[in-house]
Amino acid sequence: MEQFVKAEIHIPENIVYKRTNLLVDRPLSYCPGCGHGTVHRMLMEVIEEMDIQEKTIGVSPVGCSVLAYDFLDIDMIGAAHGRAPALATAIKRLWPDHFVFTYQGDGDLAAIGTGETIHACNRGENFTIIFINNGIYGMTGGQMAPTTLPGMRSSTSPYGRDVASMGHPLRITELVAQLPGTYYVTRQAVHTPNHVRKTKKAIRKAFELQKENKGVAFIEVVSNCNSGWKMTPVQANKWMEENMFPFYVLGDIKVDGKIIEAAKQPSSEVAR
Amino acid sequence: MKGNEAVAEAAIRAGCDGYFGYPITPQSEVMEYLMSEKPFERTGMVVLQAESEIAAINMLYGGAGTGKMVMTSSSSPGISLMQEGISYMAGSELPALVVNVVRGGPGLGTIQPSQADYFQAVKGGGHGDYKMIVLAPASVQEMCDHVKLGFEKAFQYRTPVMILSDGAIGQMMEKVVLFDQVPRRSNEDIVKQCPWASNGRPKHRDHNIITSLDLDPAGQERVNLRLQAKYRQMEQDEVLYEEIQCDDAEYLFVAFGLSARICQKATDLARAKGIRVGLFRPITLFPFPAVQISNVGNRVKGILVVEMNAGQMIEDVKLSVGCKVKIEHFGRFGGIIPAPDEVVRALEQKIIGG
Numbered sequence: 001m002e003q004f005v006k007a008e009i010h011i012p013e014n015i016v017y018k019r020t021n022l023l024v025d026r027p028l029s030y031c032p033g034c035g036h037g038t039v040h041r042m043l044m045e046v047i048e049e050m051d052i053q054e055k056t057i058g059v060s061p062v063g064c065s066v067l068a069y070d071f072l073d074i075d076m077i078g079a080a081h082g083r084a085p086a087l088a089t090a091i092k093r094l095w096p097d098h099f100v101f102t103y104q105g106d107g108d109l110a111a112i113g114t115g116e117t118i119h120a121c122n123r124g125e126n127f128t129i130i131f132i133n134n135g136i137y138g139m140t141g142g143q144m145a146p147t148t149l150p151g152m153r154s155s156t157s158p159y160g161r162d163v164a165s166m167g168h169p170l171r172i173t174e175l176v177a178q179l180p181g182t183y184y185v186t187r188q189a190v191h192t193p194n195h196v197r198k199t200k201k202a203i204r205k206a207f208e209l210q211k212e213n214k215g216v217a218f219i220e221v222v223s224n225c226n227s228g229w230k231m232t233p234v235q236a237n238k239w240m241e242e243n244m245f246p247f248y249v250l251g252d253i254k255v256d257g258k259i260i261e262a263a264k265q266p267s268s269e270v271a272r
Numbered sequence: 273m274k275g276n277e278a279v280a281e282a283a284i285r286a287g288c289d290g291y292f293g294y295p296i297t298p299q300s301e302v303m304e305y306l307m308s309e310k311p312f313e314r315t316g317m318v319v320l321q322a323e324s325e326i327a328a329i330n331m332l333y334g335g336a337g338t339g340k341m342v343m344t345s346s347s348s349p350g351i352s353l354m355q356e357g358i359s360y361m362a363g364s365e366l367p368a369l370v371v372n373v374v375r376g377g378p379g380l381g382t383i384q385p386s387q388a389d390y391f392q393a394v395k396g397g398g399h400g401d402y403k404m405i406v407l408a409p410a411s412v413q414e415m416c417d418h419v420k421l422g423f424e425k426a427f428q429y430r431t432p433v434m435i436l437s438d439g440a441i442g443q444m445m446e447k448v449v450l451f452d453q454v455p456r457r458s459n460e461d462i463v464k465q466c467p468w469a470s471n472g473r474p475k476h477r478d479h480n481i482i483t484s485l486d487l488d489p490a491g492q493e494r495v496n497l498r499l500q501a502k503y504r505q506m507e508q509d510e511v512l513y514e515e516i517q518c519d520d521a522e523y524l525f526v527a528f529g530l531s532a533r534i535c536q537k538a539t540d541l542a543r544a545k546g547i548r549v550g551l552f553r554p555i556t557l558f559p560f561p562a563v564q565i566s567n568v569g570n571r572v573k574g575i576l577v578v579e580m581n582a583g584q585m586i587e588d589v590k591l592s593v594g595c596k597v598k599i600e601h602f603g604r605f606g607g608i609i610p611a612p613d614e615v616v617r618a619l620e621q622k623i624i625g626g
Contacts, residue, residue, distance in 0.1 A: 075470035078483035087334025119323035
């Protein structure tokens, strides 16, 4: 491969890849190895490629991505914990020709905001939900989340999640897929280039669907939390593949308003 | 029309963009009236029944964050659920209108009228140092007028505004003179009028962020100082009140909302008996007419504060008037409305004879 010096790299015709202009040029507040930064980039690339930044309104959550609005160079509103789908409902109804999305973590979307999530999905609100599931409360320091796996240790389940007393992890993505108001429901990951590409495709599809007024597009991204899981990023990704993916199976769950038969699998065996 | 219906009709006519609510007695007529009037056809206004009061107030937060004119209505237990959202809107400096048709509490309480939410409304029921403009209508006409006024002030100060009504004013029927339809603002108007709002970033400006979060203590203190300056400005410019027969008064009733209506009758009854009593009615509960009450209050021999609660506004009356004048409280609560002759008796016993 031809070698370039730095000055040559900066010549526009030699550039083969660059950061999207819609990511603010500042260091991310996320831990090294975390999936948030990658999802941020995919999201902004899609908005830039569709050239819809003037018509996009994002809603950020409470959690690690509470400061998402500092990194995403589009108009944003920071919701109270769990309430992003309520904000997005009003925003989309008041600005129906705009593109609206929420960006939420598992505690935000599947614990404190369960009601808002279910009802926005059930009403078939015409916005995109991006749901980052890392099975733990990262921001507050690694407490048990609604999606923490059985037996998984966290600071509030230090001996592992005991499903008999702490309940089972919630597969809310499968749950919302059952609702008539969701049109596209998928579960993706961002720990390999291949998965990143698939996630970006899913985000693009979700935003395209907003033009058609089809209802909620719901994208779960299974991610790691190496600090919360107390692992190196590499260990965390391996652990995620071995433990998270069997329970949170990747792939489309609902496409064009129809549940994918093959997606109806994840056995309750894993939960026991 | 009913007080609650007047609120709904006024919302449409004020050019409101969105109403988000959840049913609760005694104010459900607001959303019922809106749904039957089809404002989405009349003006394009959005009306949505939310899954909870928590969702409703956060819908307001979202809508207000984009510069739209949004409102909700509820009653005491529902308003308690909305406190977090109101605090967020105060912190993010967003305009919105919240109508509280108060019922008796605490807890599930009763569906009958009450004024026991004064503290919650005026002292900031949610967390943090914030205030909102609180309007206290005493008639169906004011239920209507305060909607328009509330929206004006909400946008002027970028603040949530509350109408603190009660179950009786919400339910009672009176004649109303409705104001003419104000056209809803176009999206272009909103972008121009609300340059702070998050409604899509054009290439020529920075992105707008609506948040109440500032992790830097110095930054958060600056936010608080700005809010406090705004509240001082409201205290200077936005006080509303009414004085009835105060000029020659030897005694004074201080009452707001429905209690003021009762005291108006009580004033007539007392004067027929030869007791020269006047009525001071705060219309804004925040900003409180402290100076004005002090001026009138320090001319009289005694003040009876009449409220449908166990004694809430009396604290602000005492702070305003000082301790040279005798100030007592008369209240019925739990949903009981005092009769005018009861109020006159209380004046005679607690102030004149006491």
